[in-house]
Amino acid sequence: MEQMLSFIAAKANYWTYVILLMVGLYAMIVKNNLVKKIVGMVIFQTAIILFYVSMGYKQGGTIPIVMHDEAHHGATSAAIKAIDYINPLPHVLMLTAIVVGVATLGVALSLAMKIYQEYGSLEEDEINEKLRNI
Amino acid sequence: MIFFDRASNLLSDLPAIVVTVPLLAALIASGAGWINRKAPFIIAIASLFVSFISSILLLLQVTSTGVVIEYRMAGWAAPIGIVYIIDHLTALVLVLISSVSLINLIASKRRIDDQFRNKEGAFYSLYVLFTAGLIGMTTTGDAFNLYVLLEIASLSGYALIGLGSNRAPLATLNYLFLGTIGATFYLLGVGYLYIATGSLNMADIASIIPKMMNSSMILFAFIICLTGLLVKLAIFPVHGWLPGAYSESATVAASLVAPLTTKVTIYIMIRLCLSVFTPQYTFQHLETTDVMVWLSVITIVFGAISALSQKDYKKMLSYIIIAEVGYMVGGFFLGNKMGISGAILHIVNDAAMTLALFMVAGIFLWKTGEDSRESLKGMFGKMPFTMAGFTLAGLSVVGVPPTCGFFSKWYLILGGISAGQYGFVAALIFSSLVNAVLFFRIFEIAHFEPFKEQHPHNDHCDEQHQAKSHNEIIKEAPLDMLIPFIAVSLLLVLLGLYSGAIVNNIIHFVIPKGII
Incomplete structure (x- = not known):
């Protein structure tokens, strides 16, 4: 039991992202309300963002900014080591992914608005019933 | 002499021109619609014509010299910077995308003006943006850049398809859900590739993968990337979004989106299997x-x-x-x-x-x-x-x-x-x-x-x-x-x-x- 707990704790970030991913996917597939589906989609995308952000993190690492005084005075004695800094690349990538996520959310919500204007409902079964009657 | 120097500079910048001209034209076209109603069409057709000519030139260049063109964005070299790679396949698909987009725009101008009165700016802007996204997906040599351009093409595609009949928004929303699942799976796969190889450059990843054929992380990345693309391709169990989206959309939009989206996605799949995961891995090691x-x-x-x-x-x-x-x-x-x-x-x-x-x-x-x-x-x-x-x-x-x-x-x-x-x-x-x-x-x-x-x-x-x-x-x-x-x-x-x-x-x- 203890072994299993430590196994889970060691990879806590990955477990979290997998759980969030599944929550989002579940909502997108199973939920009846279109806005709930959209919320599921956002959770799904956020899970990936968390995955990337946690992948760049290092225990004991610091922000990847080289201080000026260090570079000028200290750098000659103590060289700058990449291992001391967290990896900024996945974080920068996720700035782009967040923008993509916001754009997707915008398009999805505007489509949902059009659907509501058309059918007067956002529940999928009610919309399908109306479609069948037309 | 100066003129020739400039001309040769322009020729060497073709891989950038083929993407950036339609991308910028999309931005300008949406604004120009407010000033003059005819302007968006002219901007759209001019930019598509420029990328059509440049892709023809690229194809001629590649077939005559036989050398793969590598264009460094902003001058940064390969593993760190983003490179655009033009080989035979890329050039062929580029000519295909730009010509389909150009011909369809000429043929459907009358119907677009009729159907989207007072929304011409928005429509032409989306049209060109969609093409720019597809062209970018085709040329890029960077796995993450591919994701961004894939989403540019997909999002403008959703908007184009959503502008159809009364049922179009519902069909499009279904398409958007599945499209997002597909693209996000691809992103997840790229994340695992990055953890395993420490690189996002396709050629760089391809040079590392033969050393770690048996890694389960590479296997997972391959499966997840491929699954994402297959969702976007509408292969059998996940095909549900395609018929609704394409048949409910306006015909002018469908005749752009339908010929290109799935074909370019297949190109991406081929690129991924051959240039990223290497054919040895795809065909011999995995026996797919x-x-x-x-x-x-x-x-x-x-x-x-x-x-x-x-x-x-x-x-x-x-x-x-x-x-x-x-x-x-x-x-x-x-x-x-x-x-x-x-x-x-x-x-x-x-x-x-x-x-x-x-x-x-x-x-x-x-x-x-x-x-x-x-x-x-x-x-x-x-x-x-x-x-x-x-x-x-x-x-x-x-x-x-x-x-x-x-x-x-x-x-x-x-x-x-x-x-x-x-x-x-x-x-x-x-x-x-x-x-x-x-x-x-x-x-x-x-x-x-x-x-x-x-x-x-x-x-x-x-x-x-x-x-x-x-x-x-x-x-x-x-x-x-x-x-x-x-x-x-x-x-x-x-x-x-x-x-x-x-x-x-x-x-x-x-x-x-x-x-x-």
């Missing part, structure tokens, strides 16, 4: 052939049977597209020279055929106001040129020589036989027979059924009605729709006649060395 070929066999058979049961012309085309996706995925995963050549040749041919078939839908919609099969009654007498082009396109989908559809199918069938995948061969033949039934049914309606009168029961105002129908008698389509359409249908024959040249001069160089 059996699973993927059977998956595509199911897709082909399902697409063909569903197409038979459709009354709506555009819905029938959508199911044919699903079957054709099966051809290409199956052909590629046969993993031999014939199969891969056939799949790549079919990317070009199928895009041209789909474009022609959707252009026909557009012309009929413009002329008759409806696009069911019944409305085609007696059309051959009324619109001989359009119907002749339609006949060519139909024969090409069926696969009758000398149209292009025959040659790619021939390669696929030969590939299937030499790989011993007889199920795939049978599915191809079955689907061709079904296509023959589908199209000859339409030909029969169009040739032999008498022309349908609009209101045959109206006896009272017979005279008035006759006069009216005499005025509105259906003639040939206007020239600006007809000429691009005839050009595309003649192209179907030319592509067929020159398919040997395409295979020998372009596709031959794409096939990696280890593959027989």
Whole structure:
């Protein structure tokens, strides 16, 4: 039991992202309300963002900014080591992914608005019933 | 001298020009719509023309020198910076994308202005942005950059498709959900590739992967990336979004999105399997052939049977597209020279055929106001040129020589036989027979059924009605729709006649060395 707990704790970030991913996917597939589906989609995308952000993190690492005084005075004695800094690349990538996520959310919500204007409902079964009657 | 220097500079910047010109034009077009209503069209067509010319130049450059062009964005070298790679396959797909987009824009200008009055700026902007996204996806040599451009193309595609009939928003939202799942899976796969290799550059990843063939992380990345792309390709279990999205959308948007989206996604799949995961990993180490070929066999058979049961012309085309996706995925995963050549040749041919078939839908919609099969009654007498082009396109989908559809199918069938995948061969033949039934049914309606009168029961105002129908008698389509359409249908024959040249001069160089 203890072994299993430590196994889970060691990879806590990955477990979290997998759980969030599944929550989002579940909502997108199973939920009846279109806005709930959209919320599921956002959770799904956020899970990936968390995955990337946690992948760049290092225990004991610091922000990847080289201080000026260090570079000028200290750098000659103590060289700058990449291992001391967290990896900024996945974080920068996720700035782009967040923008993509916001754009997707915008398009999805505007489509949902059009659907509501058309059918007067956002529940999928009610919309399908109306479609069948037309 | 200075002029020549500048010209040669411009030539070396072509890989950037081909993407950035439409990207910037999309931004300008949306604003210019507020100032002048004609401006967006001019900007759109000029930018697409520039990228068409540059992609032709790139293709000539690559085929004449045989050297892969590597363009460094902002001058940063490969593993750190983003590079754009133009090889034979890229150049071919670039010419395809820019020409389809340009021809369709010319042919549908009249209908766009009619249908999207006062929204021209937005529509043309989305149209060009979609093309820019696809061109970027094709050229980029960076796995994450590919994700961003994939989302640019997808998001503008959702918006274009959403502008259709009353049911379009609902169909588009379904498409958006599945499209997002697909793209996000791809992103997840890229994340695992980055953890495993520490690189996002495709060539760099490909040089690292042979050292870690047995890594489970690479396997997971491969499966997740491929799953994401297969969702976007509408392969059998996840095809649900495609027919709704393509048939409910406005025909002008569908005739851009339908020929290009799935074809470019197949190109991405080929690129990923050959240039990122390396052919040794994809075909020899994982032995993907059996699973993927059977998956595509199911897709082909399902697409063909569903197409038979459709009354709506555009819905029938959508199911044919699903079957054709099966051809290409199956052909590629046969993993031999014939199969891969056939799949790549079919990317070009199928895009041209789909474009022609959707252009026909557009012309009929413009002329008759409806696009069911019944409305085609007696059309051959009324619109001989359009119907002749339609006949060519139909024969090409069926696969009758000398149209292009025959040659790619021939390669696929030969590939299937030499790989011993007889199920795939049978599915191809079955689907061709079904296509023959589908199209000859339409030909029969169009040739032999008498022309349908609009209101045959109206006896009272017979005279008035006759006069009216005499005025509105259906003639040939206007020239600006007809000429691009005839050009595309003649192209179907030319592509067929020159398919040997395409295979020998372009596709031959794409096939990696280890593959027989």
